[in-house]
Amino acid sequence: MTVDIVTMGEMLIDFVPLKKGLALKDNEGFLRMPGGAPANVAVGTAKLGIKSAFLGKVGADPFGDLLIDTLRENSVNVEGIVQSNKAKTTLAFVTLDEKGDRDFTFYRDPGADMLYDWDEVNLKLLKKARVFHHGSISLIDEPVRSTTLRMAETANDNGLIVSYDPNLRIPLWPDLKQAEKWIKEGLKTADLLKISEEELEFITGESSLKKGARRVMAEYNVKLIFITLGAEGSYFYNGLTEGMVSGFKVNAQDTTGAGDAFTAGILAQLINEDIDDLSRLDNITLKEMLKFSNAVGAITTTGKGAISSLPNLKSVRKFLKK
Numbered sequence: 001m002t003v004d005i006v007t008m009g010e011m012l013i014d015f016v017p018l019k020k021g022l023a024l025k026d027n028e029g030f031l032r033m034p035g036g037a038p039a040n041v042a043v044g045t046a047k048l049g050i051k052s053a054f055l056g057k058v059g060a061d062p063f064g065d066l067l068i069d070t071l072r073e074n075s076v077n078v079e080g081i082v083q084s085n086k087a088k089t090t091l092a093f094v095t096l097d098e099k100g101d102r103d104f105t106f107y108r109d110p111g112a113d114m115l116y117d118w119d120e121v122n123l124k125l126l127k128k129a130r131v132f133h134h135g136s137i138s139l140i141d142e143p144v145r146s147t148t149l150r151m152a153e154t155a156n157d158n159g160l161i162v163s164y165d166p167n168l169r170i171p172l173w174p175d176l177k178q179a180e181k182w183i184k185e186g187l188k189t190a191d192l193l194k195i196s197e198e199e200l201e202f203i204t205g206e207s208s209l210k211k212g213a214r215r216v217m218a219e220y221n222v223k224l225i226f227i228t229l230g231a232e233g234s235y236f237y238n239g240l241t242e243g244m245v246s247g248f249k250v251n252a253q254d255t256t257g258a259g260d261a262f263t264a265g266i267l268a269q270l271i272n273e274d275i276d277d278l279s280r281l282d283n284i285t286l287k288e289m290l291k292f293s294n295a296v297g298a299i300t301t302t303g304k305g306a307i308s309s310l311p312n313l314k315s316v317r318k319f320l321k322k
């Protein structure tokens, strides 16, 4: 079976508070939400009608089974997911502030997702895809770091578009110098980069979007960069043209997964339109792509958790018509 996009890396269960403003000390319920950034992108693209597969590792435990079932139910190919008898599935407890922004406490010691080994990679699926997407959490530890970087090189060598989301979670990295080093390692193979303002500043030292984007392009082989700006929308630059597209006004409940939803929107359009040459995309096309992806992100913030709030193509079209 062929797939259009392969995503890989962390896959975990988030425990999300039932309402905004709850702290861990509050004795109220949590909803359990399957997720992890690359798993969200796999489901996000599948919901937009793309053939997607997830490659990675979970525990041979009920949480791992739940993750695999969730992806399968959302039409993601799960042939390349392995289950570990040695390590458990990662868990994360989320807190939501009044604005719906979140903070995480992870249970990963290490989690099965960090133990994903190169000889467990389903290379047949990887090599046949058109896009490979990954994020930096999988650069935190070995062996998954080497596995990720080798998968990105393999994707490059086989002509896939390599999409990268640094997904920096400062509290997760024991050493920020190390984080910088590994994120830069991820950038070496990236064709397409989705990044937040904070991450851009962390990597380049630039607080200006324009200067930061130019610096990334000058130092790496990145061909297209997207900067997500929360409710404000997003910005793009591909060396040829740049622009900013405003976000949609929605009643955000939980922003978990908004960035992944945005990425899924971009990747689904690249695949659907058969776009290979990222540096030649013109301003109008890129603005259309961002508008669509901002909508996918905005819709995702209106529900709790990530995977359960990701929209299908029909609901994005309906939202855009409003």
Ligand code: ADP
Binding pocket: 195, 196, 227, 228, 229, 230, 231, 232, 233, 234, 247, 248, 249, 250, 252, 255, 257, 258, 259, 260, 262, 293, 294, 295, 296, 297, 298, 301
């Ligand atoms: P990340 O999770 O990577 O930091 P953002 O939070 O910036 O990403 O969200 C990605 C995209 O989702 C934004 O560019 C925007 O289009 C949309 N989005 C996020 N938060 C909101 C919000 N509160 N209202 C409307 N759209 C939002």
